[in-house]
Amino acid sequence: MRPTVYDIAAAAGVSLATVDRVLNQRPGVRLVTREKVEAAIRDIGYVRDVAAANLAKGRVYPLVFILPTGDNSFMHGLYAEVRQAMTRSAFERTEISIVEVPAFDTAALVAALDALHGTDLAGAALVAIDAPDVRAAVDRLVAARLPVVTLVSDLTGSTRHHYAGVDNIAAGRTAARLLGRFLGGRNGDVTVLAGSMLVRDHRERLEGFASVMAAEFPQLRLLPVLEGRDDPEIANALVSEALSGSNSIIGIYSLGAGNRGLIRALKATGHGRGLTVVVHELTEHTRAALQDGTIDAVLNQDAGHEVRSAIRVMKATADGQDVIAGQERIRLDIFLKDNLP
């Protein structure tokens, strides 16, 4: 049988009330007594029954997700996963709410973060924009003892407790190697389609991509980055223009969202040119394009894992517990047409 608080009391030769005071860090215990109890806890190997404790406390975890609006499939997927998590609230003792802010809007994000002060939250998750104001707002929340998790896009240099997303530099490097190896030594140009250089994840992907390209595939020339603002229409226009303007493009790396537009452009203009294409985010559109050979590889982060991980981390942080590190590492999925889920 697992030891209980009663066993601690017996082992330490004190009363239950004293054990409780030590366990829950309540005042009114002499140092020597506290140490006696702590020794007993270690000796008998007591671990608090979290389920019973939560039951007694009537604990619930009010959590908030701050998400950008946006007409791309990845964000739709992210919303869907958060809503999925809401349906599990009853089981998980969570109370999840979503706050929407306009995409790429630093001021709105800061305002949303500041509005959280004073509410009785157990944690906040946000898709960060990499700006000093946002960093300051996050730091204020952390200072106010609120567990904060960044989602998808990180905010390094801030005091956020955790980042639930992939290593984007590694993602960019991986894309470069896939593209470089798939092109098998051919000479030519490679073009990169990004969303916005404002968000850290896109900047990091580009950085990783460019560095491996330069170091290992010198026969490939990197063209200036196209910024499509994660918008299918803009992406379509930019890629169409680039492809009709040059015959030397042999590879494309799309590191943001809005791939619907890219795919449309590829089918219209890129047909039969033997382009090798690597994109991010598995959606119904990229999946179809992978299957029909329009694109060659999809790098993906599993939004469901990210959301569930963020929730686990916020709850654990709120309780001062630690998490299974390996379980919370968000992996970069690489999909070829053969291993689609």
Place this chain on the structure above:
Amino acid sequence: MRPTVYDIAAAAGVSLATVDRVLNQRPGVRLVTREKVEAAIRDIGYVRDVAAANLAKGRVYPLVFILPTGDNSFMHGLYAEVRQAMTRSAFERTEISIVEVPAFDTAALVAALDALHGTDLAGAALVAIDAPDVRAAVDRLVAARLPVVTLVSDLTGSTRHHYAGVDNIAAGRTAARLLGRFLGGRNGDVTVLAGSMLVRDHRERLEGFASVMAAEFPQLRLLPVLEGRDDPEIANALVSEALSGSNSIIGIYSLGAGNRGLIRALKATGHGRGLTVVVHELTEHTRAALQDGTIDAVLNQDAGHEVRSAIRVMKATADGQDVIAGQERIRLDIFLKDNLP
């Protein structure tokens, strides 16, 4: 506030005892009364508080993992992950034990499975050998109402409740495409190193690999499979012999374990030949070889995820609950030197 059993009783106009009889499927309730209670449960949206229920029941989950012995890093990793899970037993109300059986030994596995009858288990997980006897033994356990999960290697056609492992046909297909594309149109021979054609996962990987090779890379010729029994020494000998006997080998796919031996052979014999190599299972050896360029890609299944998933599924099955499907899908990890964890 969440509705409780008291709320059901009030809403249905019956006593707590009757609600309890309905909820726990105890006898002694008229059909009309039962339906009244069930309607009330639906109406007020009651969901049982599993934590409280488990507390009241004093529920623990005795689980057993049946694992093959074997001197390869993957199995070592699997053992380590199960032992890791044991350290979390106190939190997760599990009581995990490990049963070791000799690798590739059908009779021993069947004996181990049969020995589980009569014990009070909440679930069993096994690395299956694909044989009729094993299938029958698993079916007997399932018939005896024991949740059974296959781990790493599946047992299709059996009544096992769940498979915690990757899609090995897809893994083989993916390996073929990586190898084929990385070889960039070159002509030559490709050799396959397997563990044993007795285990289903190896057979399936080969099947997937061969089919994509034949369909999409006709310029590559598949040599007869080398069976290394997942043993580093045997693998080393086989690969060394193959490489010294032929100059036309340009690609190698190692779909089993024992890659230490393969890597040794590559460094000794394959040096400077420009071989492209894809292997399975990320271990310290394959990681180092990936980093120094001896091999080009590693396909991996995360043993930690598999073990944790198996535990979640066994617990849920024991309670008659359902699981989050997306969370239990074990993904095929593809590692290049750029995205190593």
Place this chain on the structure above:
DNA sequence: AAATTTTTGATTTACGTACATCAGAATTAG
């Protein structure tokens, strides 16, 4: 040594569910 403060003990209630018991009500069989 008395008065005061701090520390500790004993006890109770609560969380939401499970499970057992026994008495009383309703239903069915004879």
Place this chain on the structure above:
DNA sequence: CTAATTCTGATGTACGTAAATCAAAAATTT
């Protein structure tokens, strides 16, 4: 219509922890 049977209600205890109260003991101050 009575007896036997089947349902239902009322009640209490338990699980392991949290949290509160009040009394008693110990330590500290005056």
